[in-house]
Amino acid sequence: xxxxxxxxNFIMLFSLLLAFLCPFPKVYAGDNVLALYxxxxxxxxxIEYQDDISENGFTIVEEQIFPIELAGQGNVxxxxxxxxxxxxxxxxxxxxxxxxxxKTDQLETNNRNRGQMKQPNRNIAAISFQDxxxxxxxxILLITSCVNDTGDYAGKPYKVGDVLFQSExxxxxxxDYRISDKINRFGMNKSVEAITAFVRDGYSTEFMYTATxxxxxxxxxxxxxxxxxxxxxxxxLGKLLVVPGTYRIADYDIFMIYLVNEQGxxxxxxxxxxxxxxxYALKGINCRDIDGDGLKxxxxxxxxxxxxxxxxxxxxSDYSIYYQRTxxxxxxxxxxxxxxxxxxxxxxxxxxxxxxYWGWKTEDD
Numbered sequence: 001x002x003x004x005x006x007x008x009n010f011i012m013l014f015s016l017l018l019a020f021l022c023p024f025p026k027v028y029a030g031d032n033v034l035a036l037y038x039x040x041x042x043x044x045x046x047i048e049y050q051d052d053i054s055e056n057g058f059t060i061v062e063e064q065i066f067p068i069e070l071a072g073q074g075n076v077x078x079x080x081x082x083x084x085x086x087x088x089x090x091x092x093x094x095x096x097x098x099x100x101x102x103k104t105d106q107l108e109t110n111n112r113n114r115g116q117m118k119q120p121n122r123n124i125a126a127i128s129f130q131d132x133x134x135x136x137x138x139x140i141l142l143i144t145s146c147v148n149d150t151g152d153y154a155g156k157p158y159k160v161g162d163v164l165f166q167s168e169x170x171x172x173x174x175x176d177y178r179i180s181d182k183i184n185r186f187g188m189n190k191s192v193e194a195i196t197a198f199v200r201d202g203y204s205t206e207f208m209y210t211a212t213x214x215x216x217x218x219x220x221x222x223x224x225x226x227x228x229x230x231x232x233x234x235x236x237l238g239k240l241l242v243v244p245g246t247y248r249i250a251d252y253d254i255f256m257i258y259l260v261n262e263q264g265x266x267x268x269x270x271x272x273x274x275x276x277x278x279x280y281a282l283k284g285i286n287c288r289d290i291d292g293d294g295l296k297x298x299x300x301x302x303x304x305x306x307x308x309x310x311x312x313x314x315x316x317s318d319y320s321i322y323y324q325r326t327x328x329x330x331x332x333x334x335x336x337x338x339x340x341x342x343x344x345x346x347x348x349x350x351x352x353x354x355x356x357y358w359g360w361k362t363e364d365d
Contacts (some may be wrong), residue, residue: 013045020021040086042170044105050079050098053069057084062126068129070166071137073101077141080124086117089124089144091164093172102172108162108180109144114120120146125159128192132200137166140173141192158275161189182206191307192276193250203249209269214243214260222247225282232287234259234324235295236336240267242287255279257300259329268328272320276304280315284347295324299354301347317343319350 043056058081066078070093079092090105112120115310121144128141148154161183164173179199186205188194197203207220218224222245224288233239241260246253257270273279280303290297298321305315319341321332335357341350 002229003291020206024052029116032298033117038115040088042194044083047092047103048100050092050094050100050102051079053079053092058082058090059084064124065130066127068138072169072171074118076101078127078129080127082121087119087121088117089119089121091140091142104164104173106175107142108177108184109142109146109160112146112148112160113299120148122147122157125150126192128196130196132196133165134200135168137167137168139166139196140164143189143192143195158188160184163195179331180306185209186216187254188249190252191250192222194252197250200311205247205249205254206246208254208256214241214258214262214266215264217243217245217258217266220247228282228285232296234287236326237324237328238262242285244282244285255282255302256308257285270298270300270320270322270329270331272300272302272318273304274318274320276318276360277306283343286347286351287352290321290351290354291323292355292360293323297324298322298329299351301341301350303347305342317341317345319345321354331349 007340047053047056047058058294061080061082064080067075069075069076073093073095075096077094079094080093081090082088083090088110089107090103091107092100093102094100109121110119123145123147124142126141126143129138130141131137132139132141140163142164144160144162145157146160147157162175162180163183164175166173182204183189183195184200186209188205190197194292206219210221211217211220225244225246228244229242231241237259239262241262243258243260244255245258246255248254257272258266259268259270261267283301284301285301286299287296288299289295290299300320300322301317302319303315303317305313309316319336322329322337323332332354335354339353340355
């Protein structure tokens with residue numbers, strides 16, 4: 001058993017122990033999860049040739065098989081495959097005779113459901129081969145598409161980014177979990193270009209989530225959308241400056257809204273962009289009471305763009321509503337589950353529909 005597999009086994013065992021100790025429902029109630037994992041490992045480890053992949057319960061993603069040249073290995077084929085039972089993704093590297101000289105399933109996308117065998121992987125959104133750390137060796141940039149079966153975001157696809165660096169010996173690859181964590185935690189997983197801009201060129205959206213003052217945001221490169229920047233009084237939160245802004249990474253404008261107090265400190269931040277790739281146009285920000293509790297809420301209407309399944313550019317309008325609560329804001333999910341706006345919707349019409357949901361009288365009443 002390889003050292004990496006021993007480490008992975010330890011991590012899995014530790015995660016399983018936490019899962020048993022914590023009062024969360026177990027996905028495989030009544031089954032021996034450790035036995036399931038050992039059975040999976042046995043199948044994975046037994047794969048020695050390309051023909052063994054399907055025979056051991058993996059579905060090869062045929063359209064994503066790529067021939068590449070690796071330092072120390074020559075021409076090889078990169079073969080991605082999903083385990084049929086648990087939807088775990090594995091990468092196999094085969095010589096011209098079909099012999100597998102390296103394989104790995106130690107990927108960020110296989111750690112979405114902690115302590116569980118079943119993962120939410122659906123497909124590979126993008127894969128790229130390039131040198132991103134300057135060592136003249138081929139690295140792999142990987143983006144998968146995932147969909148959770150349960151929870152608040154069930155049914156909504158999201159992306160998971162990862163980077164595998166070729167080892168100095170040229171035999172295999174390694175991951176830096178800190179890099180993968182930042183790619184996904186700070187929304188730099190939308191495209192290969194965004195990951196490259198972060199890992200290779202040093203651009204990062206991290207400051208958008210960690211900055212404490214407006215001055216710090218501007219120093220790090222936030223571009224304030226001045227025409228939508230204004231002050232409003234938010235009850236116990238006091239007078240706050242509403243600051244929408246973007247940061248450009250690769251070809252994408254990452255959009256966030258900050259609420260800044262009179263001393264210049266960030267009181268709250270809002271992320272209306274969600275899982276969209278890019279802010280196409282900000283149509284408006286409106287601050288008024290929506291749910292009838294006497295406190296000003298925030299409505300954001302914008303057009304966003306993202307890449308479709310065939311690589312085409314898709315642009316659509318969307319909105320977010322944030323309700324003022326004691327000490328901050330909470331995002332609406334009720335109205336969004338019932339009404340998806342169109343490109344014809346205006347801010348006035350959107351506010352009227354949202355208020356009507358909460359029982360406000362309309363002109364038709």
